[in-house]
Amino acid sequence: MEFFAMTRSNPLAAAALSSALVGALSLGSAANAQSNPQPQQPDGRGPRRMLVMPKLTPEQQQKLFPDRKALLQREQRERVAILQRSQSCVNRAGTPDALRSCLMQERRDTMAMRQRFQGEMRELFEKNGIDYPQLERKPQRREPAGKPIETI
Numbered sequence: 001m002e003f004f005a006m007t008r009s010n011p012l013a014a015a016a017l018s019s020a021l022v023g024a025l026s027l028g029s030a031a032n033a034q035s036n037p038q039p040q041q042p043d044g045r046g047p048r049r050m051l052v053m054p055k056l057t058p059e060q061q062q063k064l065f066p067d068r069k070a071l072l073q074r075e076q077r078e079r080v081a082i083l084q085r086s087q088s089c090v091n092r093a094g095t096p097d098a099l100r101s102c103l104m105q106e107r108r109d110t111m112a113m114r115q116r117f118q119g120e121m122r123e124l125f126e127k128n129g130i131d132y133p134q135l136e137r138k139p140q141r142r143e144p145a146g147k148p149i150e151t152i
Contacts, residue, residue: 060130067124075117082109 056064086109089102125132 063128071120078113
């Protein structure tokens with residue numbers, strides 16, 4: 001209790017403590033990042049999260065550009081609509097089950113949108129005589145559902 005009283009009465013102590021905690025958390029994150037590095041994009045922008053497109057010639061890029069841009073714009077509009085519906089649902093949710101239902105519906109809608117988008121992108125590539133890259137599945141990192149949690 002004395003510790004909390006000290007930080008309340010001394011703003012500098014509270015600031016120093018919060019700075020030390022942030023520093024400690026940052027060091028822990030940095031150590032974790034070094035021991036488990038994420039693959040970086042060639043320009044160093046962070047981990048890849050999208051399907052890597054094949055190397056296209058300038059002619060192929062130019063040929064795909066208008067249709068690809070329109071497809072991406074439509075996907076963005078749909079993604080925004082999904083998030084707006086989800087936000088509305090979350091705002092209306094009055095129970096934990098209702099909230100869970102909102103989040104599950106958002107996930108289902110997002111997954112369906114991604115599958116449609118990938119199919120449309122595949123059709124676009126095939127229409128222009130370009131091989132569509134195969135999507136590599138990442139292994140799941142979490143334990144399967146239903147496994148009991150060990151207690152100490």
